[in-house]
Structure formats: C-alpha cells, structure tokens
C-alpha cells in the first residue's frame with residue numbers, strides 16, 4: 483500500500499462546527515484579514531501549526547492520572563529525565579514549558595552583544611531570541627535549500643563552507659554555539675542527513691565550539707534518514723536518533739512537536755557549568771528544576787510521547803499523510819516546495835499568484851481565500867511574517883521565499899480531511915487570477931504578522 487491507513491483508531495471525537503461562506507466572510511473582515519484573529523471554533527480544518535496541536539494517545543492520557551504534583555522530586559520528572567537521557571544521550575535535562583523558553587534560557591546564559599549564531603535556518607523564535615540578545619542569527623543552509631523546486635533529498639543540510647566562512651569572518655570567540663534545526667521548518671520542513679551532521683560536528687570540534695540541535699522535529703528527521711540515506715534502512719528510529727545526538731553537545735526542544743504533547747519543552751546538554759547557570763535562571767522564571775513550569779502530569783505525558791514518536795508505524799503514516807496532501811496538489815500543477823516536508827506542505831505563493839507583487843502580500847491573499855472558501859486555516863511565511871525593512875528607505879525588502887504553510891497536526895486529521903484540503907486549493911488554483919492583494923492598515927514594530935490588520939485592494 484502506497485499510503486498506509488491510520489495506524490490508530492478513534493476513541494474520542496471533537497465535533498467540528500460547519501460555518502457558511504457568509505459567516506466566514508464576516509469573521510475574516512472583523513479580524514482585519516488576519517488569520518490569527520479568527521476564533522478557532524469557526525475553523526473547519528486548522529493547519530496553522532503542528533506545534534502543540536497533536537492528539538495525545540490513551541497511554542498519554544492515562545499518564546495524566548499518574549501526575550505526581552510534588553513541588554520537588556516528582557516521580558514524573560525522573561521518568562521524563564530517564565527517557566530524554568535514553569533517546570538524546572545528554573547528561574543534564576532541564577524541563578521548560580515550551581521551546582522558546584529553552585532558547586531564551588540558553589541564549590541568556592551564553593550570548594553577549596555582537597556574537598554570531600550559525601544555523602541551517604533559524605526559526606522565527608530562535609532568530610528573535612538570538613537578536614533579543616543583540617547577537618546575529620546567520621543562516622547557512624545549502625543553496626538547494628532555498629530553491630522550492632530542487633529535489634535534493636536533504637535540503638535542510640548546513641553548507642559547511644558557509645559555516646566555516648562565518649567562523650573565519652567573525653572569529654570563533656564570537657561564535658559561542660553552532661545550531662542545527664531538524665527538520666528545517668523555515669526551509670520547508672526539510673531533513674538534514676547524518677553525513678551532514680557528522681560534518682557540522684567535525685567543524686564544531688575543530689574550533690572547540692559547542693554544537694546544539696534545535697530538535698523540535700527530530701523523529702521526522704530520523705525517519706527521512708532511514709528512508710533516504712545509505713546504511714540506515716535497517717536501523718531503528720531510536721538507533722538513528724541516538725547516533726544523531728551523539729555528534730552534538732546538547733539541544734533545545736519544543737515537545738509540542740515531536741514530543742506529541744500540547745505543552746512542554748526542554749534543554750539537554752553535557753556541560754555541567756552551562757546546566758548549572760541555566761538551572762539557576764530556570765528556578766527564577768519557570769520553577770524548580772524538577773518541574774520547570776510544567777505540572778507533573780505534563781512531564782509524564784512528554785515521557786510517554788517521546789517513546790511513541792519513535793514508532794515506525796506512526797512515523798510512516800505521519801510522513802506519508804503530509805506527502806499524500808502534497809502529491810495531490812503537485813499532480814494538479816499547484817506549485818509547492820518539493821520534496822514534500824515532514825510536517826507541512828508549503829505552497830509557493832509567489833508562483834501560485836504571480837500577478838500579486840510581494841508588497842501586496844500574495845501569501846496572505848491565498849490564506850484569506852482558503853479560509854473564506856473552505857474554512858481552512860493556514861499561515862503565510864514570507865512578506866508579512868519574515869520580510870525586513872530597508873533601514874534607509876523604510877521600504878520592505880521582499881524575502882527570498884513567499885510560502886503558505888499547511889502544517890498538519892499529529893494524529894488529528896484523516897486522509898479524507900487531506901482530500902478536502904487538496905480539493906479546495908486546486909479549486910482556488912483554477913481561479914487564481916481572481917485573487918487580489920492586500921495593503922497593511924496596522925502593523926506592530928516586531929513579529930507584526932501576529933497582530934497586523936490588512937485591507938483588500
């Protein structure tokens with residue numbers, strides 16, 4: 483079977499409200515054409531993000547009843563710590579309530595003004611947390627990783643020459659850490675090969691620079707290695723994960739992705755001094771080291787989720803469901819980032835709507851039409867979210883990529899839902915000339931996409 487059916491059955495259902503087109507037109511207008519302002523219960527299929535939107539298993543829900551809410555030394559923490567150590571291999575395990583806190587805690591303790599952090603591509607929060615500390619986030623992804631049509635099997639790879647050049651240019655004293663994001667969310671959910679991980683590790687060791695993963699979607703990255711890299715077909719996902727992390731010194735992790743939970747994250751590292759400093763700050767802003775801003779039951783759910791996410795039947799379904807949606811679109815000529823990523827299908831809005839210039843937000847035009855026509859929520863990753871302004875002219879600098887991300891929550895939607903999404907997008911594609919752009923009515927000074935108000939041209 484090319485696309486295996488769901489390797490789980492449904493035990494609890496959450497009825498979805500079906501709204502009319504008129505209702506949706508009213509809602510999106512009231513929301514200032516900003517999809518973040520739409521009430522979730524008026525959305526039929528929510529592909530805004532795969533972060534925190536997974537369905538937990540009965541095993542995880544059962545674990546919630548075993549929450550040990552002791553202030554210190556909760557038994558769930560030790561189960562969580564032992565599970566993270568087993569999979570990730572790092573000595574010190576520090577719970578946080580989500581990934582960006584892990585990033586903030588790490589950068590607050592290792593970055594100084596003027597430092598430089600190389601990465602394949604920084605996700606928004608990672609970049610924002612680096613820049614918040616007046617450091618520079620440098621993206622060093624291979625050139626193929628910026629070409630939506632290039633079929634390189636590991637488009638998330640770091641360009642080793644670009645990495646070396648950044649270290650030479652700024653000097654290793656201004657490079658306190660090297661990051662590698664698996665999979666590469668901002669580049670289309672693309673994986674990094676084990677060979678490339680070894681090469682990044684060798685550069686880090688050569689210069690004596692700590693090497694950390696942003697491990698949000700680590701299990702999906704391992705599945706792509708198993709599927710595409712010679713020598714890994716017969717290895718288990720756990721074995722691939724253990725090898726992958728053995729090349730690094732630590733990781734930040736949002737358990738809201740490959741932890742299969744709705745809240746949670748952690749930092750893990752071998753260096754005791756960094757761990758001690760970070761733990762001291764954790765106690766100040768998140769809570770004692772055995773809970774870090776989470777309830778005991780959350781830690782239990784993460785421990786159980788980290789074991790489930792390594793299951794090959796789950797990953798085969800997960801990756802192939804995303805591929806199923808992507809291939810339905812690709813077959814009808816809808817321009818998407820290829821190969822299809824692990825957690826999302828990225829529509830190339832610039833090629834979908836060539837008649838709408840970047841300054842009129844083509845991605846946003848597609849996002850709005852998809853909601854009005856079909857009640858589907860997606861998100862624009864391009865002019866509205868990522869664009870920078872030219873400091874001299876104040877004019878927007880069009881980003882290299884103008885994408886609309888269809889992020890698929892884990893174990894939530896069936897393949898029938900995917901077919902509905904595909905039909906809606908294909909219908910819009912056939913009538914794409916009718917779509918018009920937007921201008922900005924209000925925008926905040928930073929991360930404007932969350933609060934911007936737009937108006938149709």
Ligand SMILES: CC1=C(O)/C(=C\N=C(/C)C(=O)O)C(COP(=O)(O)O)=CN1
Nearest residue numbers: 531533580581582605607667698736738
């Ligand atoms: C690669 C990466 C992410 O994708 C990420 C969050 N991603 C979101 C929210 C997303 O919609 O993709 C974060 C932040 O995690 P957090 O949303 O704070 O748990 C860090 N790294």
